[in-house]
Amino acid sequence: MLRFLVGRIGLLIPTFIGVTLVAFSFIRLLPGDPLDLLAGERGIDPERKAELLRQMGFDKPMWQQYLMYLGDILQGDLGTSFVSKKPVLTEFLTLFPATVELALCAILLAVLLGIPAGIFAAVKRGSFFDQSIMGTALVGYSMPIFWWGLLLIILFSGILQWTPVSGRISLIYFFPQDTGFMLIDSLRSGEKGAFASAVRHLILPSVVLATIPLAVIARQTRSAMLEVLGEDYVRTARAKGLSPLRVIGLHALRNALIPVITTIGLQVGVLLAGAILTETIFSWPGIGKWLVDSISRRDYFVVQGALLLIAAIVMIVNLIVDVLYGLVNPRIRHT
Amino acid sequence: MPLLEIRNLVVEFDTAAGPFRALDGVDYTVDAGEVLAIVGESGSGKSVAMLAVMGLLPDTATITADRMAFEGRDLATLSPKDRRQVIGKDISMIFQEPIASLNPCFTVGFQIGEVLKTHTRLSGSERAARVIELLKAVGIPEPERRLSSFPHQMSGGQCQRVMIAMAIACSPKLLIADEPTTALDVTIQKQILDLLLKLQAESGMGLIMITHDMGVVAETADRVVVQYQGRQMEEADVLSLFESPKHPYTKALLSALPENATGDRLPTVGDFRALFETAPKEATA
Numbered sequence: 001m002l003r004f005l006v007g008r009i010g011l012l013i014p015t016f017i018g019v020t021l022v023a024f025s026f027i028r029l030l031p032g033d034p035l036d037l038l039a040g041e042r043g044i045d046p047e048r049k050a051e052l053l054r055q056m057g058f059d060k061p062m063w064q065q066y067l068m069y070l071g072d073i074l075q076g077d078l079g080t081s082f083v084s085k086k087p088v089l090t091e092f093l094t095l096f097p098a099t100v101e102l103a104l105c106a107i108l109l110a111v112l113l114g115i116p117a118g119i120f121a122a123v124k125r126g127s128f129f130d131q132s133i134m135g136t137a138l139v140g141y142s143m144p145i146f147w148w149g150l151l152l153i154i155l156f157s158g159i160l161q162w163t164p165v166s167g168r169i170s171l172i173y174f175f176p177q178d179t180g181f182m183l184i185d186s187l188r189s190g191e192k193g194a195f196a197s198a199v200r201h202l203i204l205p206s207v208v209l210a211t212i213p214l215a216v217i218a219r220q221t222r223s224a225m226l227e228v229l230g231e232d233y234v235r236t237a238r239a240k241g242l243s244p245l246r247v248i249g250l251h252a253l254r255n256a257l258i259p260v261i262t263t264i265g266l267q268v269g270v271l272l273a274g275a276i277l278t279e280t281i282f283s284w285p286g287i288g289k290w291l292v293d294s295i296s297r298r299d300y301f302v303v304q305g306a307l308l309l310i311a312a313i314v315m316i317v318n319l320i321v322d323v324l325y326g327l328v329n330p331r332i333r334h335t
Numbered sequence: 336m337p338l339l340e341i342r343n344l345v346v347e348f349d350t351a352a353g354p355f356r357a358l359d360g361v362d363y364t365v366d367a368g369e370v371l372a373i374v375g376e377s378g379s380g381k382s383v384a385m386l387a388v389m390g391l392l393p394d395t396a397t398i399t400a401d402r403m404a405f406e407g408r409d410l411a412t413l414s415p416k417d418r419r420q421v422i423g424k425d426i427s428m429i430f431q432e433p434i435a436s437l438n439p440c441f442t443v444g445f446q447i448g449e450v451l452k453t454h455t456r457l458s459g460s461e462r463a464a465r466v467i468e469l470l471k472a473v474g475i476p477e478p479e480r481r482l483s484s485f486p487h488q489m490s491g492g493q494c495q496r497v498m499i500a501m502a503i504a505c506s507p508k509l510l511i512a513d514e515p516t517t518a519l520d521v522t523i524q525k526q527i528l529d530l531l532l533k534l535q536a537e538s539g540m541g542l543i544m545i546t547h548d549m550g551v552v553a554e555t556a557d558r559v560v561v562q563y564q565g566r567q568m569e570e571a572d573v574l575s576l577f578e579s580p581k582h583p584y585t586k587a588l589l590s591a592l593p594e595n596a597t598g599d600r601l602p603t604v605g606d607f608r609a610l611f612e613t614a615p616k617e618a619t620a
Contacts, residue, residue: 231435232435233435236437238390238391239428240453240501241421241422241424241453242419251438251441254440255438255439255440329440331485331487
């Protein structure tokens with residue numbers, strides 16, 4: 001297991017270097033100069049601009065800038081935002097809990113609904129339920145997130161008025177946000193109705209963000225279960241006189257979960273990408289919205305830093321998934 | 336009263352091309368302590384018949400029988416829950432592919448212990464002791480260490496021994512062995528057959544051996560049922576069958592044994608097809 005883990009961590013290093021290269025070059029490939037954008041319509045004096053470019057190191061050749069950037073990363077310095085003048089890491093850590101909270105709720109929703117739906121569809125293969133579940137999953141998978149989010153806002157916030165349109169909590173509540181996780185902070189605050197308000201604000205964004213992962217997980221679980229249910233060891237389990245619940249829920253599911261876990265891991269990347277859209281639709285103050293705003297402002301260091309941190313998170317989650325994969329599948333663990 | 340008594344068993348599968356009759360009115364009787372071999376080519380319905388007894392056929396199968404009784408209890412009328420109390424405890428089954436038949440995600444100790452947990456009231460420590468005892472009984476070396484092994488860490492022969500340990504865990508009255516040696520090396524085949532016969536002799540359980548290997552039949556069986564295309568061709572005690580087969584298909588089957596080869600070509604059952612395809616349905620010695 002240790003060798004397995006060391007091997008996986010070793011693979012992260014070249015991936016990380018690749019990500020720094022992409023993050024660094026991506027923002028520089030976009031047309032538009034950050035100083036011109038900051039100056040706005042008034043423009044900027046060419047001498048002052050040259051001075052600022054020199055201060056920021058943008059007058060140096062590209063390869064030299066990249067090496068300086070790498071050196072800074074190794075010292076834990078991701079740069080400072082042109083706009084807020086705050087260190088990128090500090091801004092990221094302030095906004096990150098909001099995204100994690102949303103992503104966790106979404107993935108929980110996707111897993112808790114997707115896996116049982118997939119199992120049920122596989123066990124009742126060809127039935128009306130199977131076709132309904134798979135048809136719904138296909139629609140969910142094909143739906144543009146932006147349109148789906150707006151549709152839900154119109155229905156549940158506009159017409160039915162069950163849920164708020166945007167934000168993380170109603171403006172009437174004020175309490176210290178120590179953890180950054182609104183559900184936890186609202187509970188700790190003891191303010192009456194604060195937690196319920198936080199939950200109500202979380203419902204629609206979570207549903208929107210969970211839609212694609214839910215569809216993917218349900219379809220993957222169904223196909224994995226169908227494959228596994230035909231295996232000899234499932235017949236052996238039934239021949240032992242075990243209950244159908246134990247045969248399906250333990251013997252079949254344990255094997256079917258192996259590809260499903262990989263799928264769930266891959267969905268984390270989809271969630272973070274989806275968070276960019278979802279956070280924009282629901283004005284959710286997370287890293288997705290922060291990244292979109294920074295790209296439009298050509299805030300080089302924020303874009304570089306945010307991309308790098310998001311990529312690092314995806315890599316860490318994938319590492320965790322690899323370890324889980326090894327734990328679930330003894331054949332991997334012992335090789 | 337026979338241990339297992341089956342009369343006029345018919346199994347049909349729903350297929351896209353309409354119903355397919357895999358088994359057409361076969362009869363079996365097995366007494367305690369008896370070894371019955373069911374022999375026939377692939378597709379003769381040997382495994383289907385026993386999977387029907389075990390209740391392991393898919394939902395697309397329709398099973399009908401005039402009688403399907405185990406120790407006098409009609410298996411067909413038992414509720415699924417009651418039937419599960421018989422399956423794995425009083426009647427157990429081992430399969431052709433031992434490695435594929437064991438769950439790759441669970442240890443051998445867990446998989447054997449699970450049968451005991453389902454059908455007995457043994458405590459955790461008693462179960463662990465019984466599993467070690469079973470692994471010893473089936474000839475697995477270092478059973479204490481093997482408890483935590485996964486199927487992929489064992490050979491095919493060892494996996495079949497584990498399957499046998501699992502099958503005999505609750506001291507069944509009837510053990511069905513579905514081609515238990517087909518996937519194994521020749522040297523291991525002999526060991527597994529000897530083990531099955533030893534356990535059968537010690538416990539006095541009934542044993543149904545499904546095989547297409549006449550050598551296995553000669554070595555193990557008391558009585559033989561010969562099947563072809565879902566129909567029972569002949570039923571006889573093993574000596575009569577080999578010495579004076581009644582049905583042309585049985586004669587064809589015996590004529591196709593490698594030792595009967597003449598010239599540079601091995602005979603096949605197909606060489607004698609004209610003899611038995613026009614013969615009457617069944618011959619009984």
